Amino acid sequence: KEAKLKALKLTLDKMDKTYGKGAVMKMGDSVVADVEVIPSGSLGLDIALGVGGYPRGRVIEIYGPESS
Structure with missing residues (x-):
């Protein structure tokens, strides 16, 4: 499970870098933009x-x- 969470975090970080912070939001996240x-x-x-x-x-x- 820990490996899956780490892989998910790496993917989300890459998407934030590529498309900008807030491109992908999870339920419960505060408003970014x-x-x-x-x-x-x-x-x-x-x-x-x-x-x-x-x-x-x-x-x-x-x-x-x-x-x-």
């Missing part, structure tokens, strides 16, 4: 997205069980 957003209409979703809505000009992916 102040970006313009499009509100989703759902306060819970806006909070979960970490920036208050869908970040304008960015690609996001939300997935979960069907009908959720």
